[in-house]
Amino acid sequence: CPPREAAPRGALWGGVGGLALGAAGGGFAGWAQASSTHSDGQDIVDLDRSYPFYGQAHPAGVATDPQRYCVFMSFNLASGATRRDLQTLLARWSAATAVMQEGHPVGTVQPSSELAPPADTGEAFGLSPASLTVTMGLGPAVFGDRFGLAARRPALLQELPPLNGDYLDPKLTGGDLSVQACADDPQVCYHAARNLARIGRSTVTPSWAALGFGRASAGPGQETPRNLMGFKDGTRNVSTDEQYDEYVWIADSDQPWMNGGTYQVVRKIRMLLETWDSDRIGDQQTIFGRYKQEGSPLTGKAEFDTPDFGARDSAGDLVIDPLAHIALAAPENNEGVMIRRRPYNYTDGLDPTGQLNAGLLFICYQNDPANFIKLQNRLGANDLLNEYIRHVGSAIFAVPPPPEPGRYIGQALFS
16 A cells, blocks of 8 residues: 655644653554455455544444454553643544544654654554544543542443453553554554553553454444354444444433543453363354354354244254353343444463463443443353353443544543
């Protein structure tokens, strides 16, 4: 793909009072660069595609067709950070996000002086936008007395309670701010998260992070992907405008600044892959309630056939076990409630015992976190899949709607 021309330095920061970028680098080890535009069946990747940041009705990276890679980072505000520091950070992150989603660097890659550090880390210079989206969230702790925002906390934004299935690592929980960077080039989304961390270095420190690959949900025209257990994931997901309005986008909030936004729940779910890989196929399919190769429910022949949870076999037993993953998660078995699932596979290499340390970076969006809590408690208590998974990370964030040009994310919160 042809390189994108860098925007002039002054054009990037005119809307945020000429704020200078932090000088020190940050981030973590990245991945290899993605290949050029290609197609995989009906799933086409256009690395030249870009999404606007300003002036949109809803946050990008939610209803957006899932990109192939994701970097999620949770941040904690420094102990000495002030309300003004938080506003400044959100303004700088907004300006940087806008230019990165267009495929531009956040500043000079080659300073005129050899004594000056580059303003942009440079690893995405010359790469196309690759459908980059950056989704930013605010954690419950932001809305305390510290920043004078207690009266602006949405009533529905509370720390997640202990949930069935939790095996949480304290190092992988919570956070004051979140950044979800997704793109079809892994180096592009890594660059975005890294440079936002760098910009905020004096105000925030990274709390925990996950690098996602092989998206585990699909958009229109995208072939349903597979999770690391080899099953198609996300077949029955929020997909229509009507479903987004009913289950995802916030309207008539007790805090008007959140209208048009949503709530983000992030769960890091480790899969016990060595144990799973030794299980017989019949048991695997019973656990999911689907055939592994085709992805069809055990009562159907095609992936998108509606499961028949009342169907019985010749012996009179239910074809789909009532405790199968598909049965417990189905909207018709949960009072019609749906959540927008947008997960990615992840791997952290090997654990200290030499076992594969990998699983699902589960990210979902909903206009009422109680819908996720009810669903997870049901799954965590009864799902046949629980023998093979552990929920090790967890966090919740309020995701405001995007700002208008000349403003910044969450600005109405401080009015």
